Amino acid sequence: MSEFLQHIANTLILxxxxxxxxxxxxxxxxxxxxxxxxxxELYTFGxxxxxxxxxxxxxxxxxxxxxxxxxxxxxxxxxxxxxxxPMRGADIDTTMLVMIGAMIVMQNSEQLVWGGVAKxxxxxxxxxxxxxxxxxxxxxxxxxxxxxxxxxxxxxxxxNRTKLGKAVRATFQDRDTASLMGVNVQAIYTATFAIxxxxxxxxxxxxxxxxxxxxxxxxxxxxxxxxxxxxGGLGNITGATIGGFILxxxxxxxxxxxxxxxxxxxxxxxxxxxxxIKPTGLFARAERIG
Amino acid sequence: xxxxxxxxxAAAFAVLAGxxxxxxxxxxxxxxxxxxxxxxxxxxxxNGARIAADEINAKGGVLGKKVELVIEDxxxxxxxxxxxxxxxxxxxxxxxxxxxxxSSLTLASMPKLMEYQVPxxxxxxxxxxxxxSGNPYIFRISPPSSVEAAAFKPMVPKMxxxxxxxxxxxxxxxxxxxxxxxxxxxxxxxQVGLVETMDQAAQDMSAQLAKIKASDADTLxxxxxxxxxxxxxKQAAALGMKKQIITTGGSQNPxxxxxxxxxxxxxxxxLATFAPWQPDATPNPQAAKYFIGxxxxxxxxxxxxxxSFRGYDGIRTIAAAIQKAGKAEPEAIRAAFWDxxxxxxxxxxxxxxxxxxxxxSGQSVxxxxxxxxxxxxxxxxxx
Numbered sequence: 001m002s003e004f005l006q007h008i009a010n011t012l013i014l015x016x017x018x019x020x021x022x023x024x025x026x027x028x029x030x031x032x033x034x035x036x037x038x039x040x041e042l043y044t045f046g047x048x049x050x051x052x053x054x055x056x057x058x059x060x061x062x063x064x065x066x067x068x069x070x071x072x073x074x075x076x077x078x079x080x081x082x083x084x085x086p087m088r089g090a091d092i093d094t095t096m097l098v099m100i101g102a103m104i105v106m107q108n109s110e111q112l113v114w115g116g117v118a119k120x121x122x123x124x125x126x127x128x129x130x131x132x133x134x135x136x137x138x139x140x141x142x143x144x145x146x147x148x149x150x151x152x153x154x155x156x157x158x159x160n161r162t163k164l165g166k167a168v169r170a171t172f173q174d175r176d177t178a179s180l181m182g183v184n185v186q187a188i189y190t191a192t193f194a195i196x197x198x199x200x201x202x203x204x205x206x207x208x209x210x211x212x213x214x215x216x217x218x219x220x221x222x223x224x225x226x227x228x229x230x231x232g233g234l235g236n237i238t239g240a241t242i243g244g245f246i247l248x249x250x251x252x253x254x255x256x257x258x259x260x261x262x263x264x265x266x267x268x269x270x271x272x273x274x275x276x277i278k279p280t281g282l283f284a285r286a287e288r289i290g
Numbered sequence: 291x292x293x294x295x296x297x298x299x300a301a302a303f304a305v306l307a308g309x310x311x312x313x314x315x316x317x318x319x320x321x322x323x324x325x326x327x328x329x330x331x332x333x334x335x336x337n338g339a340r341i342a343a344d345e346i347n348a349k350g351g352v353l354g355k356k357v358e359l360v361i362e363d364x365x366x367x368x369x370x371x372x373x374x375x376x377x378x379x380x381x382x383x384x385x386x387x388x389x390x391x392x393s394s395l396t397l398a399s400m401p402k403l404m405e406y407q408v409p410x411x412x413x414x415x416x417x418x419x420x421x422x423s424g425n426p427y428i429f430r431i432s433p434p435s436s437v438e439a440a441a442f443k444p445m446v447p448k449m450x451x452x453x454x455x456x457x458x459x460x461x462x463x464x465x466x467x468x469x470x471x472x473x474x475x476x477x478x479x480x481q482v483g484l485v486e487t488m489d490q491a492a493q494d495m496s497a498q499l500a501k502i503k504a505s506d507a508d509t510l511x512x513x514x515x516x517x518x519x520x521x522x523x524k525q526a527a528a529l530g531m532k533k534q535i536i537t538t539g540g541s542q543n544p545x546x547x548x549x550x551x552x553x554x555x556x557x558x559x560x561l562a563t564f565a566p567w568q569p570d571a572t573p574n575p576q577a578a579k580y581f582i583g584x585x586x587x588x589x590x591x592x593x594x595x596x597x598s599f600r601g602y603d604g605i606r607t608i609a610a611a612i613q614k615a616g617k618a619e620p621e622a623i624r625a626a627f628w629d630x631x632x633x634x635x636x637x638x639x640x641x642x643x644x645x646x647x648x649x650x651s652g653q654s655v656x657x658x659x660x661x662x663x664x665x666x667x668x669x670x671x672x673x
Contacts, residue, residue, distance in 0.1 A: 003504035116329030120550040138528035255497035260486040
C-alpha cells in the first residue's frame with residue numbers, strides 16, 4: 001500500500017511536468033498546426049538559461065525562472081519571425097522539415113556552447129526530502145508542481161478569458177475573417193508561437209535543476225509532449241493537462257506493477273488505444289467546419 | 291577558361307599534396323559517441339586518445355610515421371556506430387579502429403569488422419557477448435561484467451549484503467551486468483530480488499525506485515553512465531531510500547557524482563577500473579602521473595580522468611600492435627595484438643583468448659577497485 005501511495009505521489013509530481021510540456025506544444029502544434037520539433041530544444045534552452053543565470057552569473061534561482069521564461073518568449077518570437085513567417089502558406093511537410101533543421105542546429109549549438117558534460121544547478125531547497133507518512137518527495141519537485149499548475153492556470157485564462165486569447169482562437173479558426181475583424185493576424189502568429197515556446201522554456205527552467213542539464217535532454221521531452229498533445233486532443237489546454245497526468249500515471253503504474261522495461265511503451269500503448277477508439281483525442285470537442 | 295584551368299590545377303595539386311601528406315601518417319579510426327546521451331563519456335575517451343597520439347608523435351611516431359586519429363561521432367546510436375565503422379574502413383581506409391564506448395554500439399559495429407576484416411580495440415564496453423560471440427577482430431581492454439563480478443566476489447563476504455536488487459540501463463551493458471553479478475551473488479548465497487531497467491535516455495526513474503524502495507533487499511546495484519547515475523542517486527534520496535547502493539561499469543566518474551548529486555552520493559560504493567586519486571597506488575604510477583598532468587594542462591576537468599584513461603591506453607595499445615606488426619595493415623595488426631604487452635594505466639595489457647575455438651576474441655584483464663564516497667570525498671575502504 002505504501003508503495004502504491006508513493007507511485008501516486010510520483011504521478012502527481014511527474015504529471016505536472018508533463019502537463020506543462022503538453023500545454024506549450026498544444027498551442028503550437030494543436031492550435032497553430034505547426035509540427036514544432038524545436039519544442040524540446042526550447043525546453044533545453046530554458047534549463048541552460050537557468051544554469052547561466054544561477055551558476056555563471058551567480059543570481060538567485062527564483063529570479064532565474066522568470067528571466068528564463070522571458071528569454072524563451074523572445075527566442076520563440078525570433079524563430080517565428082525568421083523561420084515560420086517566410087513559410088506562411090507553405091504546406092505542413094515543408095514547415096516540418098524547416099523545424100527539424102532548426103532542432104538540429106539548436107541542439108548542436110547547445111553542445112558547442114556548453115559541452116557534452118551534464119550541468120547541475122543548485123537550488124535554495126533542502127536536499128532532505130519532505131516525508132508525509134509513507135510518501136517521500138523532494139521539496140524542489142513540490143515547488144515545480146506548484147509552479148506548473150500556476151502556469152497552466154495562467155495559460156488557460158490567457159487563451160480562454162482574455163481579448164488576446166479570443167484573437168488567437170479566432171485567428172486559427174478562420175484567419176481571413178479574423179483579419180477582417182481587425183485582428184493583426186501576423187502578430188497573433190508570432191505571439192502564439194512565442195507563448196508556447198516560453199512554456200517549454202519554463203518547463204526546462206523548472207526541471208533542469210531537478211534533473212541534470214544536457215544538450216540531448218529535449219529529445220525525450222519533445223517525444224512525451226507530442227504524445228500528451230495527441231492524447232488530450234489537439235489545441236485543448238484542459239486536455240493536455242489531464243493528458244499529462246494520465247501519461248504519468250500509466251508510466252508509474254506500468255513500471256511499478258508490470259515491467260520497467262516497458263515504462264516508456266506504456267504511454268504509447270495508451271495513445272494507440274486512444275487513436276483507435278477516439279482519434280481526435282480524449283477531450284477534443286467537435287470541430288467547426290467551414 | 292584559363293582561370294578555370296588554373297583553379298582546376300590548384301585543386302588537383304591540393305588533392306595530390308593531400309594524399310602525399312596522408313601517406314606519411316598511419317591512420318587510426320576512432321568510433322565514439324560525441325553527441326546523444328553518452329556524449330560526455332565519448333568526448334572524454336577521445337580527449338584521452340588525443341593525448342596518447344600527441345605523446346606518440348612527439349617521440350617520433352610509429353614505424354617512422356606520425357599517427358593520425360580519424361575521429362567519428364556514432365551519436366550514441368547503434369545504427370550510426372555500424373555506419374561509422376563502415377565509413378572509417380571504406381572511405382578513410384583505416385587499418386585499425388578504437389571504439390565504440392557502449393556495448394550496444396560495439397556489438398552493432400562487430401559484423402562490419404568481420405565483413406571488412408579490420409581489427410577493433412574495444413576500450414569501454416562491458417557486455418560479455420562482445421568477446422564470446424566468436425569475432426576474431428575484437429580486442430578488449432575494459433573488463434567485461436563477469437571480470438568485474440569476479441573481482442567483486444572476494445569483497446562480498448566483508449560487506450553486509452543479504453539480498454540485492456538491480457537497476458540497470460536497458461541495453462546489452464546493463465542487462466549483461468545484472469546477469470553476471472546476479473550469477474556471482476547467487477554463488478555466494480546472496481539472494482537476488484528485483485531486476486529493474488531504465489531506458490538509456492530516461493530522466494525519471496522514480497517509478498522503478500519506488501518499487502525498489504518497497505522491496506526487502508538491503509542493497510541496490512546500479513549499472514549506467516554517470517549522468518543517469520546522478521539522477522538515480524538524487525531520486526533515490528528524494529524517495530528516502532536507505533539501501534546500500536553499489537554501482538558497476540566503470541563509467542561513474544565519482545568526482546562528477548559528488549559535484550552533481552551532492553549529499554545523495556554519500557555512502558555510495560563504486561567498482562572502478564582506474565583510481566587516479568592516488569596515482570602512486572596505481573599499477574603504473576609514472577604513466578598515470580604523466581597522463582593526469584597532461585589532462586590538467588589541457589584544461590580538462592579532473593572527473594573525466596576515470597573515463598579518458600581508456601582512450602589513452604587504447605591508442606597506446608594500438609600503436610604497440612602496429613609497431614609489432616611492422617606495417618599498418620589490418621591482418622598484420624590483428625595478428626600482432628596477440629603479442630602486445632603494454633604497461634597500461636590500470637595494469638598490464640595482454641590479450642587472452644576468449645570465445646569459440648578458432649575464432650577467439652582478445653580480452654585483457656585489468657584491475658578493478660572498490661571505492662566509496664564518504665562525506666563528499668572519494669575514499670578507498672580497507673578490507
